Amino acid sequence: MxxxxxxxxxxxxxxxxxxxxxxxxxxxxxxxxxxxxxxxxxxxxxxxxxxxxxxxSDLSETERQIVLLTNNRLNGCTYCMAAHTTLSQMGGVDDVVIEALRTNTPIADAKLEALRTFAAVMNESRGWPEAAQLEAFFAAGYKQQHVLEVIVATSLKVMSNYTNHIAETELDDAFAKNVWSESDLKA
Known part of the structure; x- marks a missing residue:
């Protein structure tokens, strides 16, 4: 390499x-x-x-980190999982939410879980969600604006995740306490 x-x-x-x-x-x-x-x-x-x-964006800090960490996990970016875990902790994201994102387990809050699910749909479908998936997202209380903001967050993660994949970026000491690997996944 x-x-x-x-x-x-x-x-x-x-x-x-x-x-x-x-x-x-x-x-x-x-x-x-x-x-x-x-x-x-x-x-x-x-x-x-x-x-x-x-x-x-209209997304809260917790909501932004849900989309970012979901994309990091799906893209297998160990650097960004550790970095965004640290940023989530600094930003006041609930530890239970962070743990769910790191282990790919449901978030207890139904609205936040709908966002986690929709962020995964957008990543996995490459931006081609089914009508029922959009409707489920809207039924949870999100709007068209939020769909588009999820796209912004997903775009941001393409830039960082792909850079880390190609460059094999070394994890900074500041993020080392939150090291992550795919073996942390429960689902």
């Missing part, structure tokens, strides 16, 4: 330097995912911009 460069703000291509510097100022470190994405400034900018846009 090709070894991908893990950049710093100093070694990154010009179009990535400012983004990495901002991340380092905000987090105190540059996650290896972003340091790897920096090789292609357009990818790094696209990912960080889309992540910021997703934060403006």
């Amino acid at each position: 090709t070894t991908f460069t893990v950049h710093t703000p100093e070694t990154a291509p010009e179009g990535s330097k400012q983004i990495l510097s901002g991340v380092k100022s905000g987090l105190g470190f540059v996650p290896n995912l972003l340091a790897t994405m920096a090789e292609a400034p357009v990818l790094l900018e696209g990912y960080t911009t889309l992540a910021g846009i997703l934060d403006k």
Whole structure:
């Protein structure tokens, strides 16, 4: 496999330097995912911009993490499962919800479970949900806007999950306590 460069703000291509510097100022470190994405400034900018846009969605922090973690699991992205577990914990997502997402077990809250199920449908069907699946999502209290926001979150995960697959991104120490593998799945 090709070894991908893990950049710093100093070694990154010009179009990535400012983004990495901002991340380092905000987090105190540059996650290896972003340091790897920096090789292609357009990818790094696209990912960080889309992540910021997703934060403006009508989906709550818990709902956003449900979609993100569901996609991470389905795409087999061990890096993002660990990272988003940490981000979910920092964002106040209930530990029971996080555990359900990490183990692929139902979430007790019916509305959140409908979102988890729909996020999986969108990933597995490649955006071709059946009418009954859309209706079930709407019956749980979600709207057309939320369908489209699930697409935004799914798009974000394609960018990060695929980068991690190709680059075999090393897990950062900050996420190591939440390491995940497919052996954690219960269903």
